Amino acid sequence: MSPEKTSPVVALEDRKREAAKLYSPSAARNREPVRAVLAERLPERARILEIGSGTGEHGEACCAARPDIRWQLTEIDPDSLASCAARAEETDGLLAPLSVDAGAPDWARGIDPVDALVSLNVIHIAPWRVAEGLAESAASLLRENGFVFLYGPFLDGDATAPSNLEFDASLKSRNPEWGVRPINTVTDLFARHGLTLTERIEMPANNLSLIFRSAA
Template identity: 55%
Template sequence: MTGARLSSPSAARNSQAIAQALAGLLPQGARVLEIASGTGEHALACVAARPDLTWTPSDPDAASRASADDWAREADGRIAPALAIDVTSPGWERGLDAPDAVFCANMIHIAPWQAAEGLFDGASQLLGPGGAVHLYGPFREGEATAPSNLDFDASLKARDPRWGVRERTEVEALAARCGFAPAGRIAMPANNLLLSFAREAGA
């Protein structure tokens, strides 16, 4: 590890699976805005799997942005400098170039629900018809919820009652209010999901 570079054990475990799944979802030459990038390891894995992508990481935390920029040095210019974005701040999307997709991993369960609302609200302003939001992480699915995710939900709420593993139907309802329709559900390792939401024309 060098310079400002940080490493996340969870990113080390899941970045390759995420990269492979996203590789089949993103259009050729897609411009991707990543929300809550953390260390920046997902960005590097994704552009390695799809060299045609242009990836912009973001995070409200300065140390995370510095780490993402350090990892990006290995990407031959395909990862832009990390942006300071906090999706709980209204209007966070103003002044940004429109991406083709917004990606967010492991954020909405360790943040207040307002973060999910801000994510979709801002994405609705940024993305045109055919654009998509891709969310990775644990989700509850009613009676079909994995026991490990129920335990994780309880542990999160014990740490902060505003946190918790989100019910997939509640995320879909939020997305619909912001003009997005469910566009895919991919089962991922360790009882995680990659959920996709497409921006509807005229929304």
């Protein structure tokens, strides 16, 4: 197998390093818009589970803005896990990362229910099985009134931004299992697991925030 297929997936960007902590240029750009959307939807003392936390900067920014919340970091990549651990040590409310492969069967077993299951810029840069893993586990992980929050680029038929079509082609040329996901395919996947798309929020740089809640 080629190294691209066997190595864990990491971000396609030049992350800066300071001891164990990594700094993501894209997280620096999008953490404020993401924080704003999330913070106003999280209940008091919300518990959040993030899948594919990367450098840990999103959780750090949200915990700084909302000292009442508890944010559980997770990652699959060792360098990212170390970065998340370093941030968790110095940020109130940010919980030391769990090693989680969201594409593995039963990955959520043993994890306590949460108010929000969050995954930012992950499902296009991971096999489709990861999106399926999120959807399969979401219903059992979410507390009453809980929600799934996905952020990133999506394909939207004729309305797809040209930059997202180019990004899709470039992802697929690196790994045929990756790709910008069609919004309808993602919505159908979550619907099969009892979760309805309740909010679609336009974000900077042709990204979207998608919020799914229990259909019940």
